[in-house]
Amino acid sequence: MATNKNRILNHIGMIKEKAALLDASVVKEERLCRAGHIELQLTDKCTLNCSNCHFRDLGDHTFSFDWLDRIVKNIRPSAITLAGGGEPTIYSRFNDAVLKLAEIPRVKLGLITNGTVIPKGEWVKHISWIRVSVYSVENGMYSGRIPQFLDVVINNIQWYLRESNIPNVGIHFLFYRKNMSDILSFSKRMYFRFKDDKKNFGRVHIQFKPAFIMARPTQLTPELHKENVELLPDYDQIRSTLSEFENEFSKDESFKVFLETQSNFSIFNQLSNGYLDELINITRVRDFPLKKNEKNRCYVCLAYQLIDPNGFIYPCLTLAEHRLKEFSLGHISELPNSPVEKLNKFYTASTECCNKIFCRNWSQNEVVKENIDKPLKIDIPKDNFF
Numbered sequence: 001m002a003t004n005k006n007r008i009l010n011h012i013g014m015i016k017e018k019a020a021l022l023d024a025s026v027v028k029e030e031r032l033c034r035a036g037h038i039e040l041q042l043t044d045k046c047t048l049n050c051s052n053c054h055f056r057d058l059g060d061h062t063f064s065f066d067w068l069d070r071i072v073k074n075i076r077p078s079a080i081t082l083a084g085g086g087e088p089t090i091y092s093r094f095n096d097a098v099l100k101l102a103e104i105p106r107v108k109l110g111l112i113t114n115g116t117v118i119p120k121g122e123w124v125k126h127i128s129w130i131r132v133s134v135y136s137v138e139n140g141m142y143s144g145r146i147p148q149f150l151d152v153v154i155n156n157i158q159w160y161l162r163e164s165n166i167p168n169v170g171i172h173f174l175f176y177r178k179n180m181s182d183i184l185s186f187s188k189r190m191y192f193r194f195k196d197d198k199k200n201f202g203r204v205h206i207q208f209k210p211a212f213i214m215a216r217p218t219q220l221t222p223e224l225h226k227e228n229v230e231l232l233p234d235y236d237q238i239r240s241t242l243s244e245f246e247n248e249f250s251k252d253e254s255f256k257v258f259l260e261t262q263s264n265f266s267i268f269n270q271l272s273n274g275y276l277d278e279l280i281n282i283t284r285v286r287d288f289p290l291k292k293n294e295k296n297r298c299y300v301c302l303a304y305q306l307i308d309p310n311g312f313i314y315p316c317l318t319l320a321e322h323r324l325k326e327f328s329l330g331h332i333s334e335l336p337n338s339p340v341e342k343l344n345k346f347y348t349a350s351t352e353c354c355n356k357i358f359c360r361n362w363s364q365n366e367v368v369k370e371n372i373d374k375p376l377k378i379d380i381p382k383d384n385f386f
């Protein structure tokens with residue numbers, strides 16, 4: 001969800017309140033079922049068919065429109081990200097769903113889309129940010145579809161930038177071993193496409209993200225590790241990507257400024273300085289269980305929730321990926337009833353993923369812990385996203 005780890009502090013009031021209730025074993029379900037930021041997956045259906053997709057073949061489920069009432073009345077988040085599952089914009093009542101969620105007082109709505117479809121309606125007026133995923137054309141196909149989809153997506157990014165008034169327009173580029181050579185050409189394409197649009201260029205932001213495979217610490221195998229290593233780029237590729245960029249930067253200083261200020265380009269330096277090892281090591285077969293600290297607390301699970309198209313609520317974004325009911329708090333139609341003993345399992349950081357290697361929100365938890373022990377004077381981004 002959030003790329004700035006301090007954003008979790010936007011929800012510190014709710015976190016402290018829920019933590020105090022759980023510590024005192026006070027069951028106030030209407031308080032405990034609330035969340036600060038939810039990721040809502042409206043549908044598993046999609047217009048594309050990416051080979052790295054984690055959600056294909058999961059049954060193409062769809063969120064029932066009636067369940068949105070439970071979000072508005074019981075969960076009442078201050079921020080909602082509409083994301084996959086599949087492609088949210090092809091949810092049959094997408095416009096109505098956004099208008100319904102916008103009824104939550106002061107809520108901010110964000111959308112993660114593959115950019116192939118722009119639904120009709122007033123929904124754009126209620127969106128604070130959008131992130132469009134762009135993929136590579138590989139073997140003559142764009143994510144399992146005709147290559148022309150790449151132009152459709154880039155034209156739609158342009159529409160969001162120039163016509164929609166959405167304050168933040170992010171572009172997400174997924175990279176992996178087989179498409180590393182596309183990173184530079186993609187960056188240049190975005191730069192040259194929008195750089196002369198003085199009014200809107202400053203709203204473009206590119207996020208480069210390494211592809212990853214789903215792995216559970218209890219189910220690691222040498223085969224899965226091999227798959228992970230082969231999916232990720234190798235050090236030679238990262239070094240050569242960096243040197244290609246340096247070469248371009250020496251010719252065009254403003255391209256360098258663009259990437260340094262309007263992208264997370266630094267990820268390639270981080271990868272070359274050890275982050276790649278971390279990604280590789282996630283799937284390395286090792287002894288389990290990892291050392292557990294009895295005093296550990298997870299605060300992230302008190303602020304965030306992911307709700308899947310079947311209506312199951314997951315308080316841990318790391319485990320939600322697996323779509324297993326055992327990792328959920330229960331079904332949204334049961335709210336405000338909220339199974340406290342289940343939430344406690346996450347709050348006491350007792351799951352198999354509650355460790356620095358597997359937890360995707362480890363650094364956010366550290367930020368909250370430090371802030372609870374001794375409130376810090378740090379910058380908390382005012383918005384809940386990006």
Ligand code: SF4
Pocket residue numbers: 046047048049050052053054055056084085086087114143
């Ligand atoms: S666009 Fe997203 S949901 Fe659709 S197939 Fe690709 S990865 Fe999966």
Ligand code: SF4
Pocket residue numbers: 298299300301315316317318319346347349350351353354355358359360361362365
């Ligand atoms: S893996 Fe554990 S510590 Fe991390 S978010 Fe999930 S429940 Fe919290």
